[in-house]
Amino acid sequence: MTTLAVPARARARGAANVWAFVRRHVLAFYAALFFLYLLLPIGVVIVFSFNQPVGKFNYTWHEFTFDNWRYWNGVPGIQSAITLSLEIAALASVIATALGTLIALALVRYGFRGRGVTNLLIFLPLSTPEIVMGASLLTLFLNLNFVFGFWTILIAHVMFCISFAVVSVKARLIGFDRHLEEAAMDLGANEWVTFQKVTLPLIAPAILAALLLCFAVSVDDFVVTYFNSGSEVTFPLFVWGAARIGAPPQVNVIGSAIFIIALTAMLLNVAVQTRRTKGAVTE
């Protein structure tokens, strides 16, 4: 009897092991599929940046070429569009981060009347559909006879970046130790020196994060810009215009380049963070 029972139990254990293996790895397997899905379009963008399309539409693979990368600015208008996007993003992220950092500092450091209203005013732009923001700014500029172009785009970008900057800085200020500032003041530093020598170095990573976030959001924006650009063309607007008649592979080149630059920056950031947390643990 016992000789028979052993293999049966072993078989049962084997089945249980398989079940346990499946249960343990089904999520990992699903996650792999999910990431494949998430990254598939990015792969397509990069692969088709090396395509030599037949005709206007870069939809089907024809022939491998480096020409699109070599002549990345070979399409009329693409270079000026990229330049404008970078200029706007640089200016908008600096202005919005400056304004947003001040708001975030005030919210984290002080108790004051009107916090609720302030939080609401920061939250509203984040929860308003872009098309409504774009449309409302358009009506403002139309009614005040603004000339549409560089300045209207810049104003729009600063407007929707401020909230991102506040949220981003605030998130990193939560653990901020006020005693360090008080210590500096006790040692005779005035408020400005304290801010320069103590506060600013402490919040520098938060400011950098906000700058990068605002830059990314600004460079990528289409909807609000579309409503307020007049005849100026940013890179997303160039893509939109090109898409109607068949986007040239150079669009994929720029898309891939932006992706690679942003990814490198983020990977560096992750590496630094990991090292810092490791350092904190060993301390």
Added chain:
Amino acid sequence: MKWFHRHRGLMPYVMLAPGLAFLAVFFLVPLGFLAYQSLESGNIDFGYAFTWSWGNYGSAFTDYRPEFVRSIEYAGIATILALVLSYPVAYWIAFRGGRWKNLLLLMIVAPFFVTYLIRTLAWETILSDNGVVVRILQHLHLVSPGGHVLATGTAVIAGITYNFLPFMALPLYVSLEQIDHRLIEAAEDLYASSWKAFLKVTVPLSLPGVVAGTLLTFIPAAGDFINAQLLGAPQNHMIGNVIQSKFLELTDYPAAAAMSFILMGAIIVAVAAYARAVGTEQLSGTAV
């Protein structure tokens, strides 16, 4: 500096003033202008006049009801899909990610590093009639031979789902990450099966993330017109497409302004209904 020292209570207001003033002038005031414009009548050639024409709202709704319904429908389906697709992954990263968490999160936001329009165009390539996806679907008889995916509602919903997926996945991850593992262990010690512990402990504790993710996905999705424009046909157009063309091509500002407010109102109603269903506590917990 001395003056500031004496009036320390003013300090926060001084710091808030520039940013909040900017938002007031270029966010709140424009909404006022939009409201004003939505009650005007006239046309671009002869000028607009403020006439309290509430009719703009009525006709916007009756003339473009299919587009309104479609916006809510597409955005709703895409939000549910995004939730179902990303919950298991957010769970996996939060509970099994270990030291790879940051890298995996980076992979979730990776699509954001490719310009929105370009990644939507990539879906146009992937779903194009002679692409692999359509051929496989035809083999499986999920798409009739000679049928399309592009220029259908399916393609628009797929595009919206993909484009706003990180907005869903990240808040889900954050709320799952914060769950105290001891609570789940406690449930299991009390003889809950791991499935039951998941349903009774993990899911309720992750609700704030579900709420935040749902709002962050649904709101931009309902106002989107890029996916419908690039991946859909005119019969898949959403209200965003109408607002966009009324403003920028037909210069019918009052009608477009009225539609913008109806869209905002519809979103607020949808969000409020959702908040009622899941409880306002969760909602206010996620707001900033």
